[in-house]
Amino acid sequence: MNPDSTPVRIHEVLTTNVVSAPVEGRFVDWIELQSMSSTPFSLAGWGITDDPARPFRYKFPPGTMMPSGALRVWQAEDELLSPTSLGFALDRDGSGVYLFDPGTNLMDSVVFGSQLEDLSIGRNNSGAWVLCTPTPFGANRPAVTGSPGEVMLNEWQVNGPLLSSFDFIELYNAGRHPVNLGGMHLTDELFGTPRRHRIADLTFIAPGGISLFFASGRPERGVAHLDFRLAAEQGMIALTDEAGQTVDSVVYGPQKANHSEGRIGGVKSTQSVFTQTTPGVPNAGPIVTGPGFTTQTLFPLVTSWLFAEGVSDFPTGWTLPGADVSAFRSGSAVLVDPFSTDLFSNFGTRFASWGDAGSKIFRKTFVVTNLPPNGRLLARGYIDDGAIFYLNGGYAGSVRMPPLEQVLSTTRAISSPVVRTAQETVELDASLLRVGTNVLAVQLHQTANDSLRATFGVHLELTAPVIREPVRNLRLNEVLAANSYIKNGADRTPDWVEIINPTTNDVDLAGMSLTDDLSQPRKWVFPSGVRLNMG
Numbered sequence: 438m439n440p441d442s443t444p445v446r447i448h449e450v451l452t453t454n455v456v457s458a459p460v461e462g463r464f465v466d467w468i469e470l471q472s473m474s475s476t477p478f479s480l481a482g483w484g485i486t487d488d489p490a491r492p493f494r495y496k497f498p499p500g501t502m503m504p505s506g507a508l509r510v511w512q513a514e515d516e517l518l519s520p521t522s523l524g525f526a527l528d529r530d531g532s533g534v535y536l537f538d539p540g541t542n543l544m545d546s547v548v549f550g551s552q553l554e555d556l557s558i559g560r561n562n563s564g565a566w567v568l569c570t571p572t573p574f575g576a577n578r579p580a581v582t583g584s585p586g587e588v589m590l591n592e593w594q595v596n597g598p599l600l601s602s603f604d605f606i607e608l609y610n611a612g613r614h615p616v617n618l619g620g621m622h623l624t625d626e627l628f629g630t631p632r633r634h635r636i637a638d639l640t641f642i643a644p645g646g647i648s649l650f651f652a653s654g655r656p657e658r659g660v661a662h663l664d665f666r667l668a669a670e671q672g673m674i675a676l677t678d679e680a681g682q683t684v685d686s687v688v689y690g691p692q693k694a695n696h697s698e699g700r701i702g703g704v705k706s707t708q709s710v711f712t713q714t715t716p717g718v719p720n721a722g723p724i725v726t727g728p729g730f731t732t733q734t735l736f737p738l739v740t741s742w743l744f745a746e747g748v749s750d751f752p753t754g755w756t757l758p759g760a761d762v763s764a765f766r767s768g769s770a771v772l773v774d775p776f777s778t779d780l781f782s783n784f785g786t787r788f789a790s791w792g793d794a795g796s797k798i799f800r801k802t803f804v805v806t807n808l809p810p811n812g813r814l815l816a817r818g819y820i821d822d823g824a825i826f827y828l829n830g831g832y833a834g835s836v837r838m839p840p841l842e843q844v845l846s847t848t849r850a851i852s853s854p855v856v857r858t859a860q861e862t863v864e865l866d867a868s869l870l871r872v873g874t875n876v877l878a879v880q881l882h883q884t885a886n887d888s889l890r891a892t893f894g895v896h897l898e899l900t901a902p903v904i905r906e907p908v909r910n911l912r913l914n915e916v917l918a919a920n921s922y923i924k925n926g927a928d929r930t931p932d933w934v935e936i937i938n939p940t941t942n943d944v945d946l947a948g949m950s951l952t953d954d955l956s957q958p959r960k961w962v963f964p965s966g967v968r969l970n971m972g
Contacts, residue, residue: 443544444474449559451571452529457555458571466513472503482539492537495523510573531660550640550660558639587612589685592699595667595692604652604667605716610642620679625665631681634663645860649717701732708962736803738896741769743800756827756878771894796846797881809901814867818895823850827878828869836863850882912937938969
């Protein structure tokens with residue numbers, strides 16, 4: 438199959454058209470074909486499909502012509518709402534498009550992994566498939582993409598499940614641009630098979646976004662399923678590039694049933710056990726001490742909020758502790774519009790309406806047990822379109838909104854997020870926090886009364902620098918590398934390392950590390966709460 442030799446080829450594909458590129462006045466997914474012929478060409482009798490076993494899932498009718506050099510677009514939707522509707526939709530989590538001639542010869546195809554909202558895939562000037570800004574009926578416009586080195590292992594579950602059907606591995610993009618994961622690898626045997634499972638071509642992760650893979654050992658189930666499973670007793674997980682070179686890796690010990698493990702706040706040096714498993718969304722977690730800072734999770738993303746919709750007159754004192762909000766509904770984040778089909782719809786509460794003249798308002802009560810000096814208050818999550826935050830009645834911050842004095846209940850947000858499913862961070866005024874009970878109140882605004890999307894859910898964290906005394910006197914005191922008779926509390930005989938603290942002060946080991954390989958100095962990091970007493 439040579440797409441350059443066929444009279445017609447696939448030119449651009451958009452699987453998740455939210456607000457980017459309407460066709461016939463509708464935000465619908467679409468497939469664009471390009472004529473490669475020097476003369477008009479008839480597509481009558483040709484077939485296009487997302488399933489190569491069904492080559493004529495859509496058969497082009499008589500009279501379907503492709504003028505020389507032309508670009509034509511067909512809507513990829515289940516219902517036949519237009520003469521150019523195909524009668525099938527595309528799966529944003531991974532699928533393919535296949536073009537057949539009347540003799541059932543495959544003339545062109547593109548197979549892809551997970552796609553991003555309002556970004557397409559298309560051919561560049563050399564014919565290669567790349568991420569694009571959608572341009573139906575026009576020349577393709579490649580999008581800016583980031584480095585694979587910005588991607589890290591974020592969360593993993595080895596002995597589940599709770600929310601997931603299988604154990605999972607989650608990736609996080611800490612960069613500012615989408616990254617193409619296609620051709621990278623995931624493995625549980627870095628030093629033996631660093632390219633064990635190849636991630637599908639044209640698989641993208643949004644900036645600040647998360648990609649989820651299932652360690653099922655069943656790759657036939659789809660592009661998100663890995664061809665290996667993870668060992669519960671202990672193991673390693675690694676992300677490698679196309680050449681098999683390490684991008685990120687973790688080593689884990691025995692795993693607790695129905696718990697996960699991962700990083701906090703997108704920081705590689707933090708590694709913690711989570712009692713709340715959150716596949717596909719930002720990590721929850723306890724207070725974690727890492728080198729140089731502490732992170733205190735005040736409440737996780739998947740949590741309950743009180744909220745009201747279509748508010749034109751704000752309830753009296755609704756941002757203050759003790760306000761009467763008995764008319765508010767209760768629902769778990771992430772809260773989404775009624776028609777959402779993305780990853781949020783699996784975890785949250787749906788609003789009653791997708792567009793209204795008033796704003797949506799939210800309240801969350803939480804408790805702070807200690808206020809470290811120089812703390813930063815960060816709301817990390819998903820906000821579509823804009824929002825204003827209040828803490829204990831005071832203005833705490835906003836995103837994509839006009840100045841506060843210009844905002845009414847019906848004020849429109851300035852813009853939408855670049856990528857709806859990308860996590861973003863809003864810094865709030867930490868001086869409004871107090872020890873004890875606090876109330877975070879949020880106004881959510883849309884860019885238009887008929888906005889097709891509304892999303893809200895954040896987790897709140899308080900970070901602060903750690904002032905540590907220099908630790909110069911800790912010593913490795915004893916090592917046993919072939920233990921056959923000294924048992925631990927679990928009646929096992931593991932090898933062990935002994936550390937001694939000869940000083941006159943207790944030492945906090947959190948964030949320090951042990952390794953047997955100097956090229957991986959943070960191979961095992963002491964978790965929060967580990968202290969070594971004096972002497």
